[in-house]
Amino acid sequence: xxxxxxxxxxxxxxxxxxxxxxxxxxxxxxxxxxxxxxxxxxxxxxxxxxxxxxxxxxxxxxxxxxxxxxxxxxxxxxxxxxxxxxxxxxxxxxxxxxxxxxxxxxxxxxxxx
Amino acid sequence: xxxxxxxxxxxxxxxxxxxxxxxxxxxxxxxxxxxxxxxxxxxxxxxxxxxxxxxxxxxxxxxxxxxxxxxxxxxxxxxxxxxxxxxxxxxxxxxxxxxxxxxxxxxxxxxxxxx
Numbered sequence: 001x002x003x004x005x006x007x008x009x010x011x012x013x014x015x016x017x018x019x020x021x022x023x024x025x026x027x028x029x030x031x032x033x034x035x036x037x038x039x040x041x042x043x044x045x046x047x048x049x050x051x052x053x054x055x056x057x058x059x060x061x062x063x064x065x066x067x068x069x070x071x072x073x074x075x076x077x078x079x080x081x082x083x084x085x086x087x088x089x090x091x092x093x094x095x096x097x098x099x100x101x102x103x104x105x106x107x108x109x110x111x112x113x
Numbered sequence: 114x115x116x117x118x119x120x121x122x123x124x125x126x127x128x129x130x131x132x133x134x135x136x137x138x139x140x141x142x143x144x145x146x147x148x149x150x151x152x153x154x155x156x157x158x159x160x161x162x163x164x165x166x167x168x169x170x171x172x173x174x175x176x177x178x179x180x181x182x183x184x185x186x187x188x189x190x191x192x193x194x195x196x197x198x199x200x201x202x203x204x205x206x207x208x209x210x211x212x213x214x215x216x217x218x219x220x221x222x223x224x225x226x227x228x
Contacts, residue, residue: 031214041152041202043218056215090158094214101148101160102216109156 003027006091006105013081014113021076021108023091029103030096031055032074034066037088037107049074081112116140117205117219125225126195133180134190134222136205146208147188148216149179153201161203164188195226 006023013019025032033056034046048056049068063079074091091105118137126132138147149161164172164179172179180189192199205219 033214033216041221043204045215045217048214050214088156092158101150101163103160104150104158106157 002106004091004093004103004105006089006108008108009106010109010111012111012113015081015083017081018077018079019081019110020078021089021091021110023074023076023105025072025091025093025103027093027095027103029093030071031094032068032071033092033094033102034074034076035090035092035104037090039087043090047074047076078110081110083112086110086112115219116209116217117207119205119219119222121222122220123223123225125227126192126199128197128226128228129194131191131193132195132199132224134192134203134205134224136188136190136219138186138188138205138207140186140207140209142209142213144209144211147179147181148206148208149177149188149190150204150206150218151199151201152204152221153198158204162190192224195224197226197228200224200226 004025031050033048037043046060047066052068065077068074088107088109090107092102094102145166147164151159162174162177164181176193178191202221202223204221206216
């Protein structure tokens with residue numbers, strides 16, 4: 001059973017389209033995240049939800065909108081896709097407490113053409 | 114300002130030898146956690162090891178150990194007895210404070226293990 005699963009794994013789409021990436025975790029964690037890994041492999045947090053409440057909202061274009069219907073799910077919707085949105089998007093989750101590593105999903109490689 | 118600095122973009126190591134990956138961090142919060150992740154070419158992020166700022170002893174997990182030097186603000190990862198499967202990108206990360214959920218990552222170091 002995959003702990004943090006995100007779909008799709010690959011997404012190729014044209015500029016201007018709207019797309020969604022879904023994430024689900026079965027670890028019982030309270031907090032979920034979206035991270036973006038750019039072409040230089042740099043990882044940057046985008047959003048975080050704790051028990052369905054948005055707690056981190058970094059400087060991200062408002063074309064990106066996260067949604068957490070329950071604490072096991074965190075989806076990312078992207079409107080009007082641009083070439084610069086091409087990246088790998090990782091979903092992650094973590095339990096309460098400082099000493100625990102985040103569990104990452106396998107990533108979604110988004111390519112905008 | 115960069116919170117996590119990894120100055121080695123790439124390293125080569127001979128199989129069965131040890132390798133040290135450097136990581137320095139910057140925080141004024143007395144409570145923080147330091148993490149290392151491995152990202153193989155397949156792309157997944159694998160949690161390796163954690164060190165808390167109040168931990169008295171260096172963390173170890175199998176062949177991974179963390180050389181924590183608090184005064185120097187460094188948290189170097191040591192991989193002993195390198196294996197071909199250790200070839201990957203390695204990221205150092207930090208979580209500041211008791212209630213800050215954000216994990217800040219360094220730029221990563223690519224390790225290539227030679228047979």
